[in-house]
Amino acid sequence: MSDAASLQAVNARRAVSFFFVLLGTVSGAWAARIPAVKNDLGLSNGQLSFGLLALTGGLVVGMRFAGRLTDRLGSARVLTPAAVATCLAVIPPGYAPTLPLLVAVLFLYGLVNASLDVAMNAHGVEVERVYGRPLMSSFHGMYSVGGLVGAGVGGLFAWLGLGAGPTLATTGITLALASLLAGRHLLPLPPRAADAPRPAARARWSGWIVLIGVVAFAGLVGEGAAVDWTAVYLFEDLGAPQGVAALGFAVFSLAMTAGRFAGDHLVRRLGPVRLVRCSGLLATAGLATALLVGRVPVAIAGFALFGLGLATIVPQVFSAAGNHDPARAGESIAQVATVGYTGLVAGPAIIGGAAEVVGLPAALGIPVLLAAFMTVSAGALRPPR
Numbered sequence: 001m002s003d004a005a006s007l008q009a010v011n012a013r014r015a016v017s018f019f020f021v022l023l024g025t026v027s028g029a030w031a032a033r034i035p036a037v038k039n040d041l042g043l044s045n046g047q048l049s050f051g052l053l054a055l056t057g058g059l060v061v062g063m064r065f066a067g068r069l070t071d072r073l074g075s076a077r078v079l080t081p082a083a084v085a086t087c088l089a090v091i092p093p094g095y096a097p098t099l100p101l102l103v104a105v106l107f108l109y110g111l112v113n114a115s116l117d118v119a120m121n122a123h124g125v126e127v128e129r130v131y132g133r134p135l136m137s138s139f140h141g142m143y144s145v146g147g148l149v150g151a152g153v154g155g156l157f158a159w160l161g162l163g164a165g166p167t168l169a170t171t172g173i174t175l176a177l178a179s180l181l182a183g184r185h186l187l188p189l190p191p192r193a194a195d196a197p198r199p200a201a202r203a204r205w206s207g208w209i210v211l212i213g214v215v216a217f218a219g220l221v222g223e224g225a226a227v228d229w230t231a232v233y234l235f236e237d238l239g240a241p242q243g244v245a246a247l248g249f250a251v252f253s254l255a256m257t258a259g260r261f262a263g264d265h266l267v268r269r270l271g272p273v274r275l276v277r278c279s280g281l282l283a284t285a286g287l288a289t290a291l292l293v294g295r296v297p298v299a300i301a302g303f304a305l306f307g308l309g310l311a312t313i314v315p316q317v318f319s320a321a322g323n324h325d326p327a328r329a330g331e332s333i334a335q336v337a338t339v340g341y342t343g344l345v346a347g348p349a350i351i352g353g354a355a356e357v358v359g360l361p362a363a364l365g366i367p368v369l370l371a372a373f374m375t376v377s378a379g380a381l382r383p384p385r
Helices: 003-041 045-073 075-089 099-131 136-159 164-185 207-237 247-293 296-310 313-324 326-358 365-376
Strands: none
Touching (some): 003 045, 003 075, 003 099, 003 136, 003 164, 045 075, 045 326, 075 099, 075 164, 099 313, 136 164, 207 296, 207 313, 207 326, 247 296, 247 313, 247 365, 296 313, 313 326, 326 365
16 A cells, blocks of 8 residues: 555544444443433333333334445445434433433434444444454454443543433533544545445345344343343352452453454454354353352353453454445444344343243353354354455
């Protein structure tokens, strides 16, 4: 590449990294202030679930349109407006005066969140092509970093005694302004597409899309299980003190973040198929060990291995979807995300229901089996010729 093209590629990589941090920060800040929203409105757990389901519904509906919009206009045209809209849409949930309004604004937040998610992953695939090497895992690592930043911001505002509204407004407005600057450094559209919209390119639901979507689903069930059940397992089933029990998810998160930043180097050495196969084996062994040995230090180490194993799965699935048919990258990513993100929502509920019947240790065998499924299904991620 020429010096100008090289600088453009570097700036585009930094811009995409920023947008991943942005979405992680917004999501982390919202998650940190959910208890405050619940308390302000006097909601029960069941009532709060209506709002969270509305957010999920918005994501699912948004995915139906985000992919086609990205393919028609180009990810560079969609990404910045979607980022600004997501930053601003996270503010109203902090000020919603009633449950019906909370449901409505969370649905809207999920809707625009989907557009940002698809557009930034699609543009990440484009930046990968320009670089000629894998970058998607590190992009998703930046999302994890953003989640930690958002959780820290939410915790700081809570410590200062400020409500959910000021937390989300400060976070959203600041990041919306920053996204306007970052958007100037995205890759330009190809000359033939710069002055006219791209032709609508509709990707059909194929068996391959469903299969790699299920691989993403399996990985995200594991992530959801780690979020909701690691501390409960350590505290209630292994008798760990609450402070020690909290380390389970913290260690899992740090291991996952580290694994994502190492993922690009590993996929260059191993290829996506071998990497996902090895990652699935590591995740299977880690969680199975945590459940079978039944000792707190071993369980925490097992959760770390589980996080390392899951770290590269979803980035490789999204990269495979975006590269399979570049003209339909946005819609392919949206279809895979629709299947995969169901795991974040349904997984913890499925495990909770199973735990009522067979106990939590046995119910956590579900993510173990799904990790084994990822191992045997890794061949689906083989790049097209």
